[in-house]
C-alpha cells in the first residue's frame with residue numbers, strides 16, 4: 001500500500017516521541033511491504049520561530065495533501081510570555097477545527113506488565129479497557145465570546161444539537177462494536193449545554209437497544225475512574241471534561257506518556273497524537289515515554305489505512321517490551337531505558353516477529 005503521512009513534531013518532547021513513532025511505522029512498512037512517504041511540517045512554537053506563525057498555511061497544505069497526520073505536541077514556557085500567539089488555540093485547536101476533527105478517541109487499556117507502575121492497586125487496575133470519546137471542536141475551547149480584561153474574563157460554552165448528535169453517534173457505534181456499554185458524562189445538574197447533551201443521548205438510545213446507557217455527572221465520573229475503572233466500556237463527553245478525565249485516566253496505566261489518541265471525522269482522514277503535552281521539564285533529555293506516540297501510530301494504520309494486522313503487530317511489540325520489563329523514567333519500576341533505546345526495543349520486537357512469521361511460513365510450506 002502507498003500512503004502519504006504528514007508529520008508535525010511540534011515542540012518540547014514532541015519531536016522526540018514523533019521520531020519514535022515514525023521509526024516504528026517505517027519498520028512496520030518494511031515488514032509488511034508498504035510504501036509510506038513522510039512529509040514533515042512545522043506547528044506551534046517551532047513554526048512560530050521558523051516563519052512567525054504557529055499554524056502556517058504550508059502546514060495546512062501538507063496535511064491536506066496527506067492521508068493522515070502524526071503529531072507530537074505544541075507549546076511551552078519559551079513562548080508563553082514573548083509570543084502569546086503561540087497559544088494552543090492558534091495551532092493545535094485551529095488545526096482540529098480546520099479539518100473538522102470532531103471526535104477524539106482515547107483508549108485507556110491497562111498493560112498487565114505495568115500494574116505495579118500505576119499508583120492504583122493492581123486489583124483495581126486489572127481488566128481496565130475503555131475508550132474516552134471526547135468531543136473535540138466545540139464547547140469552551142471554541143465558543144465566543146471569549147475575552148479577558150484586567151478585571152474580568154469571559155469564556156462561553158456552546159453546543160449545538162448537530163455537534164452533540166454526531167459525537168454521541170460515534171460513541172454509540174463504538175460501544176456497539178465493543179461491550180455494549182455507554183457512559184455519558186455531563187454536568188446536567190447545572191449546565192444548560194449538559195441538559196441538552198443528556199436529552200439527546202436519551203433520544204438517540206432508542207436507536208441502540210443493544211447498548212446499555214448510563215449518565216454520570218463529571219465529578220462522580222472522576223471519582224469512579226479511580227474507584228472502579230474496569231466498570232467502563234465507552235465514555236462519551238464534551239471537550240473540556242474529556243480533556244481532564246483522560247489525563248486522569250492515563251495514570252491507571254502508569255503514566256500520561258502511555259496514552260494514544262485519534263482525532264477523526266466522517267472519512268478516513270485523521271490526526272494521531274499522544275494525549276500528553278510538550279513536557280518542557282524533560283524535553284531534550286531522552287526521558288520521554290514514546291509509547292503514547294507509537295500507539296497513536298498504530299491507531300493511524302488501523303483507522304486511516306485499515307491496516308489491522310500492522311496495527312496489532314505494533315501493539316503486540318509494545319506489550320512484549322513492557323513484559324520484558326523495559327520502561328522509561330516516568331514509569332515506576334522496570335529497567336529504565338531512554339526514549340531511543342525503548343523505541344529500538346519495540347523495533348527489535350517487530351523484526352523478531354517477522355523472523356518467527358517466516359519460520360512459521362517455511363514450516364507450513366515445507
Ligand SMILES: NC(=O)C1=CN([C@@H]2O[C@H](COP(=O)(O)OP(=O)(O)OC[C@H]3O[C@@H](n4cnc5c(N)ncnc54)[C@H](O)[C@@H]3O)[C@@H](O)[C@H]2O)C=CC1
Nearest residue numbers: 073074075076256257276277278279280281282288289330
Ligand atoms: N496536545 C498538546 O500539544 C498539548 C500541549 N500542552 C502544552 O504543553 C505544555 C506543558 O504542559 P503541561 O501542563 O506540563 O502538560 P504535559 O502533558 O506536557 O506534562 C505534564 C507532566 O507529565 C509529564 N509527561 C508528559 N508526557 C510525558 C511523556 N511522554 N513521558 C514522560 N513524561 C511525560 C511531564 O514531564 C510533566 O511532568 C504547555 O505549554 C501546554 O499548553 C498541554 C497539553 C496538550
Ligand SMILES: CC(C)CC(=O)C(=O)O
Nearest residue numbers: 088089092093141243275
Ligand atoms: C490545547 C489543549 C486543549 C490540548 C490538550 O490538552 C488536549 O487536547 O488534550
Ligand SMILES: [Mg+2]
Nearest residue numbers: 243244247275
Ligand atoms: Mg489534554
